[in-house]
């Protein structure tokens with residue numbers, strides 16, 4: 056595990072973006088696993104900057120997003136499809152046919168999960184999986200549970216997760232109850248994982264995830280078993296690591 060701590064948000068975002076654009080520079084056919092939420096917004100800005108500076112092209116890359124809410128229209132501003140267009144896809148040369156996000160409006164969600172796993176399998180191994188961290192230790196939308204699910208599946212969102220994400224909606228009632236998420240098995244199969252965490256409110260869960268026991272009660276703790284885990288933290292998020 057490689058942990059880097061940053062004094063400035065800009066430096067953290069720039070470093071994270073640099074790791075991702077570096078992968079695309081060395082492997083034009085890179086397969087990237089992407090995340091949403093508040094954390095990676097700044098990092099995506101630097102990827103767009105690097106792209107605009109001509110440092111990388113995504114023409115031959117393929118991307119897979121971790122998750123999507125169930126039941127939000129595609130053009131709803133808080134759907135992860137809309138988020139990805141707003142923060143990344145509309146600004147780079149990645150063909151939209153190579154940018155995959157689970158369809159939260161599929162008539163048969165279970166079939167959609169199988170379709171998504173097949174797409175990932177057919178693309179080969181994910182070269183880099185970008186991850187944020189939920190306050191309860193979730194990665195993607197893999198919530199704490201007695202057992203974690205390996206592949207893409209439908210998940211009931213934890214109340215804590217809905218409350219945390221209510222800031223993006225007019226009220227908590229509008230936050231969907233369910234999501235589709237890549238499973239922990241797929242996440243752990245990536246060649247490299249880039250976990251990015253910011254803020255004092257995540258200091259405790261960072262400590263549990265990276266230094267605590269490996270347990271399904273904290274899905275992110277399973278990342279400790281990954282051979283190429285890179286973690287980017289701001290000082291506040293790193294404050295309990297000692």
Ligand SMILES: O=P(O)(O)OC[C@H]1O[C@](O)(CO)[C@@H](O)[C@@H]1O
Pocket residue numbers: 090091092093094095121122186187188189190194195196220
């Ligand atoms: O970055 P945030 O908004 O704190 O969210 C934490 C995590 O929870 C999610 O919203 C759920 O997948 C992720 O997108 C994010 O990585």
